[in-house]
Amino acid sequence: MDNEANNLIKEKDLVMLYLDERRQFLVQAISGLRVSTDHGDLNLSQIIGQPFGFIGKTHLGRDFFCLKPSTADLMMKVKRTTTIVYPKDLGYLLLETSVGPGSRVIELGTGSGALTMVLAKLVSPTGTVYSYDRRDDFIENAKRNLIHVGYANNVEFTCADVAREGFSQTGVDAVFIDVPEPWDIVPKAYEALKGGHHLVSWSPNVEQVKRTIDALEAQNFKCIRTKEIIEREILVRLQGVRPRERGITHTAYLTRAQKILVAQQQE
Amino acid sequence: MDNEANNLIKEKDLVMLYLDERRQFLVQAISGLRVSTDHGDLNLSQIIGQPFGFIGKTHLGRDFFCLKPSTADLMMKVKRTTTIVYPKDLGYLLLETSVGPGSRVIELGTGSGALTMVLAKLVSPTGTVYSYDRRDDFIENAKRNLIHVGYANNVEFTCADVAREGFSQTGVDAVFIDVPEPWDIVPKAYEALKGGHHLVSWSPNVEQVKRTIDALEAQNFKCIRTKEIIEREILVRLQGVRPRERGITHTAYLTRAQKILVAQQQE
Amino acid sequence: MDNEANNLIKEKDLVMLYLDERRQFLVQAISGLRVSTDHGDLNLSQIIGQPFGFIGKTHLGRDFFCLKPSTADLMMKVKRTTTIVYPKDLGYLLLETSVGPGSRVIELGTGSGALTMVLAKLVSPTGTVYSYDRRDDFIENAKRNLIHVGYANNVEFTCADVAREGFSQTGVDAVFIDVPEPWDIVPKAYEALKGGHHLVSWSPNVEQVKRTIDALEAQNFKCIRTKEIIEREILVRLQGVRPRERGITHTAYLTRAQKILVAQQQE
């Protein structure tokens, strides 16, 4: 396991502890910390200095796996104050923008910080996420979540009523909108965004989508498209392959648009 | 438009020229280059020095928009030698790994380079994509595509028969497999991958999924899950909102798994 | 094949002639009639007196199968003047009513008669379908279609503007509404329908559904539910099992409701 030298679990590293499909815990590896489960306690001292992929044992002798958290794990395991955007939806939306390392991105609202941490990771180490929310308590919780996953340095939080006050930035590479009334934000997003760049927004209801699109069209956004992403889990088992029988059937409608400039005609 | 000073289209920049939903062209902005369409020629000299979001005119007077290409645009507009992975699928798969700026990632096969460029963008500026294919001509085409979008520096191409020869790297952060017989690659991927990290693979047929999962289980991969991502476009029009009536109904089944270490028991 | 004695193709019987998935013809077996295809002519004289399931030959020696038409075949092979309701939708809707042999059912609009013939078949031999349309030419075409499939005796056609004139019947067991503005018909349907019985309606757009449901609620309909039925074809082939890659992704939203009586409180 020499080639695992760069892959050792260090103090404070994030680790997904996996006992089985129903028992998965995203933890920081801290010496002396114990995680209690109905299959026994997991003493985190035993995993520090071991490589990711290590198999630990609970005090009742049950195996658990020390896994590298995926980006989706980070999102799904945050301490939630609100409903979050799902990986199936966010994965699609990210690719509908030009966001990458170094980008400057606005997010509204902060919510639980699930999206914030994914954006912070993708724009790191030199980019910045400007995360807005009306509620101080949401921002405080999200900050703690960001520190937990190690991307707090790439985020600037602002507590503001954006519909009235607008954003403080201009020339950002993308705006992500996750609020109940996106149409109120569209004019502010237009001001903040670089020409030709992307606004994305998602909402559970058809009426929200319509009203948002009306606002986008009024504001000189073009290339407006709305999609729905449906995820089906496929169970591959000895007794046969079939889709899972019950599950999530709707999360949100996803809308994307690009800002067109208006003042240039006189040039 | 002062705040557009950092957003001007420069010589060789990639631009999406958008006339309407059916007429979208991903081009490099090169002085003197003309793009011919059935609505007139687009002279690219007119857009250089203008900001993204600018509205140009064909020689027949038709407006076109100068848009910033999204990551999905890069993928979908490559010169194709093979079928490509779709953004709806890739977005989901990316978040199922830990890949981000600085990651070292293996991809097999190179194909048209659509996935290669997305990975190269996401791991830039310091990470590396190791892209393998059996066919030299595919690699040559993909190289040209990568140079076109500006991420060639982050990619190392290798022409090899991986099922026999394996990968040259060890300790990589993720392995992406897009070949007709993924099960042949699973043991080689295990060797190349860091413990606890992610392998993802996608295939159109159920039988391929089953055989791949058998190989993953035999090779000590855990946390194996298969999903299908279905995208529906929603048409939001004056006469009403409804899903599009015809479209793509299947692309691929997506499988993800994580490597567990075996040698540690003796320690 | 003695037990096929009751299964012989007689003069004027409807037969599905099947060469392959792309070449299927619903015909009346008439001596001397020839059906021309790019794989040769089919002389219908050769199939009369043969049992269903018989394999005929075109004059170029190509096999074709003589199949019993399914109810869906009748619907899908009518001469169309309009878009038709799909079997996946109609199958669900039929079971959401109490319609069966002997029922009295209203349908609006007649359209191509695809729904008319299914209803006529299901209520035969003693029931009646009252089929309304504003357009005489649609009714004439539908009549010919009904005669062709042999269920014309169970249908009474009326050319009328139902939104103004209402239906002539009362106490019917179900009302099927397939018009662009179902809300205009809801009060007329309430008058025609038995208490506690079913109205079903289908529309492609969300706005139509909303307005119809508003009208249903205003009219004392209860138990209102809207569904969407999505059909996916699964290709089972030697090279593997997978869903078909392109196809129909939307037809209509399906709404059902039941009439509640209002006057009874005083009794």
Add this chain to the structure above:
Amino acid sequence: MDNEANNLIKEKDLVMLYLDERRQFLVQAISGLRVSTDHGDLNLSQIIGQPFGFIGKTHLGRDFFCLKPSTADLMMKVKRTTTIVYPKDLGYLLLETSVGPGSRVIELGTGSGALTMVLAKLVSPTGTVYSYDRRDDFIENAKRNLIHVGYANNVEFTCADVAREGFSQTGVDAVFIDVPEPWDIVPKAYEALKGGHHLVSWSPNVEQVKRTIDALEAQNFKCIRTKEIIEREILVRLQGVRPRERGITHTAYLTRAQKILVAQQQE
């Protein structure tokens, strides 16, 4: 309400009593019977002699509606011994056959009798359903269910191991197969079925579908097609329209095929 004279609830009639979406009871109207709910008792004496669509009251003053049961209600409200076929699937399958009033149809297995009662209703008054099951107790339960809904006269039950013994009928119009190993039944179904007519079968797993189709092809069935029917409920509420957020995501794959004759070549 004169026109409701033919629509009065009589002793022993089936009625759907509807308090709200979660409280719906399919009952026989029997004088003196009381249905207990957490919103009070429903005394059925009060509804006899009233028309369908009547609004009754529980002893706690809560309204309930007296609705005509739909065919789907009959299916979904049977006393279940087994999983049942869903209306969305059965509706599609029924239209893929030629079954209607007067048809002779085989069903295997009887299960809870949900399918039996729908078939019995559709072939009544002159047709017959031959319903087979290996288990006497299932047949006994199904018989009671059929008597309850009033279609017992159109059904003949047989307790048999069909894979070994075959069916007793020949020349039937359709065979419906709902057993875990449909491939064992295919040769027996071929013998029982009229030439050119329809066999339908449904199974939850891909492997079952493949093996069934292999058996169908070996047995000279043609026109073999497999589909999956996905139902999405759309919630239309004041606060907005959206699909329901959780629900059933898979029931069964549906296969249909038609019998081709083999002996005729010599004629």
